[in-house]
Amino acid sequence: MNHSRRSMLKMIAALAAAGVLPPGEALAQDLNNAAFDMKSIPDALRALGAGSPAASDAILIKAPEIAENGAVVPIAIESRLAGTESIALLIDKNPQPLAASFGIPAGTEASVSTRVKMGQSADVYALVKAEGKFYMTKKEIKITLGGCGG
Numbered sequence: 166m167n168h169s170r171r172s173m174l175k176m177i178a179a180l181a182a183a184g185v186l187p188p189g190e191a192l193a194q195d196l197n198n199a200a201f202d203m204k205s206i207p208d209a210l211r212a213l214g215a216g217s218p219a220a221s222d223a224i225l226i227k228a229p230e231i232a233e234n235g236a237v238v239p240i241a242i243e244s245r246l247a248g249t250e251s252i253a254l255l256i257d258k259n260p261q262p263l264a265a266s267f268g269i270p271a272g273t274e275a276s277v278s279t280r281v282k283m284g285q286s287a288d289v290y291a292l293v294k295a296e297g298k299f300y301m302t303k304k305e306i307k308i309t310l311g312g313c314g315g
Contacts, residue, residue: 199212200212200213200253200266201261201263202261203261203262203263204260204261204262205262206262206290209255209261209262209263213253213263213266213299214299215292215294216299218292218300218301219298219299219300219301220300220301220302221293221300221301221302222302223245223300224243224244224245224246224291224300224302225242225243225245225291225302226242226289226291226302226303226304227240227242227243228241228304228306229306230306230307231306231307231308232283232306232307232308232309233310234310235282235283235285235308235309235310236310237280237282238281238282238283238306238308239278239279239280240278240279240280240281240289240306241276241278242254242276242277242278242291242293243275244269244275244276244291244293244295246293246295246300247295247296248295248296249269249293249294249295250268250294250295250296250297251266251267251268251294252266252267252269252275252291252292252293253265253266253267253291253292253293254279254281254289254290254291255290255292256281256283256287256288256290257287257288257289257290258283258286258287259282259287260284265277275293283306284308285308286305286306286307286308287306288303288304288306289303289305290302290303291303
């Protein structure tokens, strides 16, 4: 089912008004959607409220150094930061750098994995929010066959 951003926002607002979705979650949804629309990593970071995150070695990106097919690149991110609240995946050189965003419920393992499309070799960033602060690390992934038909 394909929904426009406007119809999704109307649906979220209706759910919040009906008391099904708490208003704070509705606002977070809108903020998250705005971040997915950004065209650069700094803009996406600002939309996520991250500003200038601190570098951290406590975030691990598990991904191939060389991916043979950019259409399906497996990436896993693990945070060893206490109080991890969310994990986001950003890909430099993609048209919209924010590729995925995951909320991490309290008391659960801060580990996520997904597959993404990369049109060319690029740096991949893992952004973690832990105890209200943002942290980031990066890894370069080389693509031998582009994911956008190349």
